[in-house]
Amino acid sequence: MMGAAEPVTARPEDAVRLHRLMTGYLASSALFSAMELGVFDALEKGPGTAEQLGEQIGLAGRSARTLLLALRGEGLVSKDGDRYRNEPVASAFLVRANPQYMGALAAHQGTHYAKLTQLTDSLRDNKPVRAGENYSGAFGDDKAWARRWAEITRASSLLMAENLAAQARLDGRKHLVDLGCASCAYSIALARANPGLQISAVDQPGVAEVAAEFVQAEGLSEQVAVRPANIFTDTFRDCDVALLSHVIQGFDRSRARELINHIYGWLPAGAQLLLHTHLPERAQTRFPFLFGLILQINNTQGGEAHDEDLTCRWLHEAGFGDIQVSTASPISALITASK
Numbered sequence: 001m002m003g004a005a006e007p008v009t010a011r012p013e014d015a016v017r018l019h020r021l022m023t024g025y026l027a028s029s030a031l032f033s034a035m036e037l038g039v040f041d042a043l044e045k046g047p048g049t050a051e052q053l054g055e056q057i058g059l060a061g062r063s064a065r066t067l068l069l070a071l072r073g074e075g076l077v078s079k080d081g082d083r084y085r086n087e088p089v090a091s092a093f094l095v096r097a098n099p100q101y102m103g104a105l106a107a108h109q110g111t112h113y114a115k116l117t118q119l120t121d122s123l124r125d126n127k128p129v130r131a132g133e134n135y136s137g138a139f140g141d142d143k144a145w146a147r148r149w150a151e152i153t154r155a156s157s158l159l160m161a162e163n164l165a166a167q168a169r170l171d172g173r174k175h176l177v178d179l180g181c182a183s184c185a186y187s188i189a190l191a192r193a194n195p196g197l198q199i200s201a202v203d204q205p206g207v208a209e210v211a212a213e214f215v216q217a218e219g220l221s222e223q224v225a226v227r228p229a230n231i232f233t234d235t236f237r238d239c240d241v242a243l244l245s246h247v248i249q250g251f252d253r254s255r256a257r258e259l260i261n262h263i264y265g266w267l268p269a270g271a272q273l274l275l276h277t278h279l280p281e282r283a284q285t286r287f288p289f290l291f292g293l294i295l296q297i298n299n300t301q302g303g304e305a306h307d308e309d310l311t312c313r314w315l316h317e318a319g320f321g322d323i324q325v326s327t328a329s330p331i332s333a334l335i336t337a338s339k
C-alpha cells in the first residue's frame with residue numbers, strides 16, 4: 001500500500017503552461033483557416049486594414065479582425081497603426097507563389113486535426129480513425145494521391161533535408177540508394193552537396209513518377225535516377241550507402257525490424273546505412289514526442305515512433321556496427337551504421 005501523498009505545492013507557472021497546452025489547438029486552427037482563406041497571399045500584395053483584407057477575401061470585418069489578431073499573437077502578421085502586414089516567416093513559407101510554400105503540409109496536418117477529435121477512441125481501440133482520407137492508403141495506384149503525398153513530404157522535408165545533407169559524411173562514397181524517397185527532397189539535397197555521388201531513388205510506382213518530375217525540375221536527372229521498387233523485397237547491391245529517411249516509423253515493430261534486416265542482407269560489406277528519423281531523445285522541439293499520434297489516427301500498418309534504444313538495438317542485432325546517433329535537424333536525428 002502506498003502512504004498518503006505529500007501535498008503538492010501548486011506553482012502558478014505550471015498552470016500557465018497547462019493553459020497554453022489546453023488552448024494550443026486555437027493557434028493551429030487559426031493558421032489552417034488563414035491559409036485556406038488566402039490571408040497571407042492577400043497581405044503579400046500590400047499591407048491593409050482588417051476591413052480591407054476582409055473585403056478582399058470575403059470575410060466580415062469582425063471575422064477578419066478576429067483572425068488577424070490570432071495571427072498577430074503567433075507572430076505571423078504584424079500591425080502598424082491599423083494596417084496589417086505579413087511577417088517575414090509568413091512571406092517565406094505561407095505565400096502560395098513562394099517555392100518554399102508549406103501549404104501541402106498545412107492541408108495535410110489539417111486533415112489529422114479533424115480526426116484528432118476521435119483520438120481517445122483510437123487509443124482505446126488501437127485502431128485508426130476511419131474518417132476522411134487515410135494517408136497510409138495512399139501508397140497504391142492513386143496518382144492524384146501520389147502527387148499530393150510527394151508535395152506533402154517535400155514541404156515537411158524543408159526543415160530537414162539541407163541539415164541532413166550537411167551532416168552526412170559521404171566522402172569516398174560512390175552510389176547512394178534513397179529507400180522510400182517520396183519527393184526526393186533528400187536525394188536532391190544530397191546530390192547538390194555531393195556532386196560526385198550517384199543516387200538511385202526508389203519508391204512505389206505512383207510516387208516515383210512524381211519524384212522523377214521533381215528531380216527533373218531541379219536539373220538533376222543525370223545524377224539522381226528515380227524508379228519504382230519494393231524496398232522490402234528488392235536489393236541494391238551496387239550501392240555503398242543507403243538512406244532510410246522517415247520510413248521505419250510507418251511500420252509496426254516487427255515490419256520495421258524486418259526492413260532493417262533485409263537492408264543489412266543486401267548491403268555490401270563496408271557499406272553504410274543512414275537512418276533518418278524523429279527521435280524524442282534528440283528532440284529540440286516537441287514534434288518528435290507528438291508525431292506518433294499522427295500515425296496512431298491514420299496508419300493501418302501499426303506505425304509508431306520507434307525510439308533510439310530500440311532502433312539501435314535492431315541495427316545491432318541485424319549485424320550493423322559503429323552505430324552513431326546525432327541530431328540532424330531541430331526535429332530529427334541521424335543514425336549511421338556500418339556493415
Ligand SMILES: C[S@@+](CC[C@H](N)C(=O)[O-])C[C@H]1O[C@@H](n2cnc3c(N)ncnc32)[C@H](O)[C@@H]1O
Pocket residue numbers: 139153154157179180181182183185186202203204207229230231232244245246247250
Ligand atoms: C514517410 S515517407 C518518407 C519519404 C522520404 N524518405 C522523406 O523522408 O521525406 C515513406 C515513404 O516510403 C514509401 N514506401 C513505403 N513502403 C514502401 C515499399 N514497400 N517500397 C517502396 N517504397 C515504400 C512510401 O511510399 C513513402 O513515400
